[in-house]
Amino acid sequence: MVADAVYSGIWIMAPLFRASTAAVRGGEEAREVGLQLLRCTHGVVLYGPLVECQPEHRGVGPTYSIMRVLSVISAMGIVVVLKVARRGYEGEFGAMAHDIRDITIIGGGPTGLFGLFYAGMRGASAQIVDALPDPGGQLTALYPEKFIFDVGGFPKVLAKDLVKSLHEQAIQFGGTFHGGQRVTGLVETDGHLELITETDRFATRSIVIAAGIGAFAPRKLPQAAAAPWEGKGISYQVGAPSAYDGKHVVIIGGGDSAFDWADQLSPRAASLTLVHRSDRFRAHAATVASVQVAAAAGKTTIHTFHELHDVIADGGKLSEIELRDVKTKTTRRVKADHVLPMLGFVSDIGPLAEWGLQIANDEITVNSEMHTGRTGIWAAGDVTIYPGKLKLIATGFAEACTAVNQAVHWIYPEKKVNPGHSSNLAIFGQKDD
């Protein structure tokens, strides 16, 4: 019997098929009209008449791109019914169960990506499960266009370029990145662990938690006037710098991101206005000084003790914003094509806090082997805490290396913890192991 959960969600039906929604809701009803489940993957359930389906198109693997599956099926004139599966569903047509892996890494930031590479290098099967759609963690979500200067081997590298290289290195042994999968639960079953997301289940022999600061989202502007303009002029993610060429840009915030972007975008924008509720800035002193120099030269305007008050549109397009002086309560208008609020982000370590790990302030205590104290679970990167901890990309790499090698040895005791030197490994075509 199909659980109620499968009936909820979004249904899309291809035009070739005449069937009531009820007819495709569950297994028995679907079979009555000649439909069967093709596959549930990436949170989408596919139904179609298997009788007309070529064998090679049945039971497509979990790593198979959903778009590819759809194009194959629709090219065959087969009906496709899509449903976004609901959290917690475990029925016959329920959560996509992925094949078991040796190591599942929660989080595809720099730490998780390097861990995926290391697992592959050690011959372990591995996968990353991440709440965000794309790899890179904070680098992708928060500062893709910023330069990083303190990663070994790169005198200077854009965050997005570092992620690209990390991803390329990570997947060379077949390890996979599952984006848009927020881990909500952990169960122990049949002698292994299983991570549960809203739509899928990931069986695994061990886990490396590389969840950084947790699943995070930008802190939103509190003013009601802002919400309708989200994505239509007000954006919490900065695009390619060239998108701001010759535009009127307003940045709201007083931290590193606000000042870094003000510094970077000021030379290309028609005008750059930095708005902050106080006159205390939380940014690096050198960047604050640089923005203040630009302000003195008239290239940037800084409004301290101001906040967003209203959004003004011209012909349905954001054209100005009204700022309010929080002390005098007076208002002023500023030209704005783009408003970039940079108010930090809210993060949530969420369900990990319920797994019996030693967690305080959203940080997991680990020992020198990066072990969490729970059998089969290690942690690495920003999410960990121990005496002398540094929250940096470079330390995350080292911790991922330690955690993964420990996990490999635990799963396969015949494999040593020490990986040896990659320059000597047969997996890279070098002379021996």
Ligand SMILES: Cc1cc2nc3c(=O)[nH]c(=O)nc-3n(C[C@H](O)[C@H](O)[C@H](O)COP(=O)(O)OP(=O)(O)OC[C@H]3O[C@@H](n4cnc5c(N)ncnc54)[C@H](O)[C@@H]3O)c2cc1C
């Ligand atoms: C503006 C800025 C500039 C920085 N500059 C530098 C720098 O120059 N040099 C440097 O070394 N460091 C810098 N850092 C810090 C650096 O980005 C972090 O140390 C690094 O990102 C940590 O990597 P991580 O992989 O451990 O975690 P993260 O990058 O935070 O990645 C964690 C991932 O885990 C995922 N996740 C969390 N919870 C779940 C869950 N329940 N289910 C599924 N997925 C989950 C998240 O979606 C995220 O993708 C900077 C940070 C910021 C904000």
